Amino acid sequence: MTWMESFRTSWSAVYSHALRSMLTILGILIGIAAVILTVGLGLGTQLDVSAQISSLGSNLLIVAPGSSTSTTGTRGGFGTSATLTIKDAEALSSTVNAPDISGVAPESTTSLSLTANDTNWTTTVTGTTTAWTSVRQRTLARGSFFTQAQADASAAVVVLGSETADELFGTQNVVGQSVVISDKTFQVVGVLATAGSDSSSNLDDVAIVPFSTAATALVGGTSSNAVSTIYLQAASDTQLSAAYQEADALLLNLHSISSTDDADFTISSQDALVSTATAVYQTLTILLTGVAGLSLLVGGIGVMNIMLVSVSERTREIGLRKALGAPPWAIRRQFLIEAAILGLSGGILGAVIGVVAALTLPAVIGSSIVVSPLAVGLSIGVAIAIGIVFGVYPATRAAKLAPIDALRSE
Amino acid sequence: MVEPLANPFAPLPAPQAAVLSAALPAHPWVLEADAAGPVIELIDAGKTYRSGTIEFEALKGINLAIHEGEYVAIMGPSGSGKSTIMNILGCLDTLTRGQYRLGGTDVEELDEIELASVRNQQIGFVFQGFNLLSSLPAWRNVELPLVYGHVPREERRKRASRALERVGLGDRLDNKPGEMSGGQQQRVAVARALVGEPTMILADEPTGNLDSVSTRDVLTLFDELNALGRTIVLITHELEVAQRARRIVWVKDGAIIRDEVNAA
Ligand SMILES: Nc1ncnc2c1ncn2[C@@H]1O[C@H](COP(=O)(O)OP(=O)(O)OP(=O)(O)O)[C@@H](O)[C@H]1O
Numbered sequence: 068m069t070w071m072e073s074f075r076t077s078w079s080a081v082y083s084h085a086l087r088s089m090l091t092i093l094g095i096l097i098g099i100a101a102v103i104l105t106v107g108l109g110l111g112t113q114l115d116v117s118a119q120i121s122s123l124g125s126n127l128l129i130v131a132p133g134s135s136t137s138t139t140g141t142r143g144g145f146g147t148s149a150t151l152t153i154k155d156a157e158a159l160s161s162t163v164n165a166p167d168i169s170g171v172a173p174e175s176t177t178s179l180s181l182t183a184n185d186t187n188w189t190t191t192v193t194g195t196t197t198a199w200t201s202v203r204q205r206t207l208a209r210g211s212f213f214t215q216a217q218a219d220a221s222a223a224v225v226v227l228g229s230e231t232a233d234e235l236f237g238t239q240n241v242v243g244q245s246v247v248i249s250d251k252t253f254q255v256v257g258v259l260a261t262a263g264s265d266s267s268s269n270l271d272d273v274a275i276v277p278f279s280t281a282a283t284a285l286v287g288g289t290s291s292n293a294v295s296t297i298y299l300q301a302a303s304d305t306q307l308s309a310a311y312q313e314a315d316a317l318l319l320n321l322h323s324i325s326s327t328d329d330a331d332f333t334i335s336s337q338d339a340l341v342s343t344a345t346a347v348y349q350t351l352t353i354l355l356t357g358v359a360g361l362s363l364l365v366g367g368i369g370v371m372n373i374m375l376v377s378v379s380e381r382t383r384e385i386g387l388r389k390a391l392g393a394p395p396w397a398i399r400r401q402f403l404i405e406a407a408i409l410g411l412s413g414g415i416l417g418a419v420i421g422v423v424a425a426l427t428l429p430a431v432i433g434s435s436i437v438v439s440p441l442a443v444g445l446s447i448g449v450a451i452a453i454g455i456v457f458g459v460y461p462a463t464r465a466a467k468l469a470p471i472d473a474l475r476s477e
Numbered sequence: 478m479v480e481p482l483a484n485p486f487a488p489l490p491a492p493q494a495a496v497l498s499a500a501l502p503a504h505p506w507v508l509e510a511d512a513a514g515p516v517i518e519l520i521d522a523g524k525t526y527r528s529g530t531i532e533f534e535a536l537k538g539i540n541l542a543i544h545e546g547e548y549v550a551i552m553g554p555s556g557s558g559k560s561t562i563m564n565i566l567g568c569l570d571t572l573t574r575g576q577y578r579l580g581g582t583d584v585e586e587l588d589e590i591e592l593a594s595v596r597n598q599q600i601g602f603v604f605q606g607f608n609l610l611s612s613l614p615a616w617r618n619v620e621l622p623l624v625y626g627h628v629p630r631e632e633r634r635k636r637a638s639r640a641l642e643r644v645g646l647g648d649r650l651d652n653k654p655g656e657m658s659g660g661q662q663q664r665v666a667v668a669r670a671l672v673g674e675p676t677m678i679l680a681d682e683p684t685g686n687l688d689s690v691s692t693r694d695v696l697t698l699f700d701e702l703n704a705l706g707r708t709i710v711l712i713t714h715e716l717e718v719a720q721r722a723r724r725i726v727w728v729k730d731g732a733i734i735r736d737e738v739n740a741a
């Protein structure tokens with residue numbers, strides 16, 4: 068019996084029980100499509116997050132309060148200790164002590180209610196310096212950013228995010244209008260161009276004021292000099308590590324800390340953020356793929372179940388074929404091919420549906436799905452393997468039937 | 478493996494047996510060399526069926542020798558063990574006592590694959606039930622032994638239709654068993670037994686479902702095959718049918734009670 072012959076026999080068995088075969092194939096199909104989609108979604112989200120972090124700027128360093136050294140664990144939660152102040156930012160701005168740092172943008176953020184005419188809107192009010200636009204790589208849609216003179220004078224001026232302007236005024240054409248923040252009237256001098264949102268916040272719903280103004284008029288008290296983050300821009304990509312060294316040394320010195328292990332601040336680069344985020348999403352992807360893989364396993368058990376039914380239903384046929392001279396291997400092959408056909412059909416259909424879903428879903432759910440050819444190829448391979456693995460037992464059972472017992476069975 | 482004869486139904490010049498054995502390449506397990514010895518030999522053959530604790534001795538140590546080219550009828554009442562003997566001869570079942578020598582070889586020494594090959598090449602079996610595959614058309618049922626005998630597809634179709642024509646079903650090639658009468662189905666089963674040109678034909682009640690005309694046709698076919706040198710063993714209830722054979726073996730309660738050359 069040739070392979071072609073075995074294939075024909077198996078195919079006609081699959082074909083003559085079309086409905087049953089379809090249902091079995093469905094089990095595999097769902098598993099394969101789920102694996103392709105979860106892997107794709109995981110990869111897509113990883114790329115999205117990396118892209119967002121990259122949009123921060125490639126030569127950016129981020130200084131945050133609190134320590135996260137490996138030996139001591141996280142000491143002081145992220146942003147909970149006010150260990151960074153505007154003094155640190157000023158020191159880092161020194162071209163003598165930190166020649167490789169070209170821009171420093173400290174940020175102190177507070178959630179406050181803004182009022183324009185009769186409209187209220189609560190948003191994140193950020194106090195910063197004039198270097199902010201270049202360090203954060205933001206541009207203005209209207210008006211201009213506040214000037215150094217306005218900053219020095221603690222002027223009551225504000226730059227609004229595009230959404231904030233929309234919410235307060237219903238338009239973005241608001242330069243020259245007034246906004247009341249904490250009972251103090253601010254003049255709108257500019258509106259930021261749209262930037263989307265990063266993983267944690269909406270970049271278009273912000274209000275930016277000079278740091279000095281925020282410190283005196285909005286925050287007050289002991290924490291008025293505290294900053295939540297200092298963004299540092301290295302003069303170039305190649306100077307990033309030099310900038311890191313300088314910032315580290317300078318801050319340790321300022322804080323009178325002798326060992327890096329005891330640092331009360333953390334400096335991270337974009338690369339570090341990307342790899343942290345990637346690691347998180349990778350873990351998530353592996354987890355979800357595991358779940359999808361389980362459904363594939365269930366599909367495989369479905370194949371085995373149907374193959375066992377097929378064998379017991381066709382015991383007489385098996386007996387007859389053996390009586391007419393079919394050797395055990397021919398019977399085994401016939402049932403293995405049958406199982407492989409079920410697996411392969413499920414694999415191919417599942418891959419097609421998975422890929423189609425991966426191409427159409429992003430428009431609906433808003434996150435990218437990356438179809439990896441490797442995942443598609445692998446899942447089809449896995450589908451065939453599942454068919455065969457779960458087909459081996461039923462096929463072997465069929466091959467072992469004694470001809471006379473098989474012929475006598477009803 | 479067996480060289481197909483140009484026309485299996487054309488009469489062969491005498492002495493047929495010699496010509497036929499020359500045409501058949503010797504199998505390691507078929508005693509072509511010892512042409513004088515019996516092709517089928519049961520020695521003190523016993524068969525005890527066991528189902529749970531219940532035992533039933535269906536064959537009580539029988540001795541039977543059939544030579545190549547013989548035409549033997551096995552007769553006996555229902556339940557006497559005829560089908561049991563046939564299943565043993567067809568290598569479908571095994572003895573629980575004694576020996577079955579096929580062509581001089583003890584079949585117990587053959588492995589599964591060799592047994593499959595023996596069933597495929599040496600034996601044409603007509604079952605008491607028709608045992609046709611209901612999903613396949615007549616010719617596909619008939620070609621089954623050839624599928625396992627490595628005959629090419631084109632050749633198979635040709636030989637299957639020739640065999641069906643020979644049993645008078647040349648116009649029913651594409652009918653499925655469900656679309657045929659009992660007699661026609663029985664003839665499909667006979668065609669399937671012939672198609673591989675086996676050296677032995679074992680037929681369990683081949684005329685049990687046939688009317689007198691079909692019965693005569695099938696028996697004429699057996700006569701012709703026997704004339705070509707094929708060994709034929711058939712089981713029947715009807716003395717009329719048994720009398721076409723040259724030897725009649727009477728079985729009762731799992732034992733051979735009479736073994737006679739047919740006088741008629
Ligand atoms: N698998 C089995 N298990 C137990 N007993 C069996 C089995 N097969 C047959 N027998 C018994 O063995 C005896 C012989 O059965 P067998 O089928 O050989 O009879 P038979 O001569 O062919 O009868 P019939 O003419 O009705 O076909 C019967 O009594 C039957 O009940």
Ligand SMILES: [Mg+2]
Nearest residue numbers: 559560605681
């Ligand atoms: Mg019987």
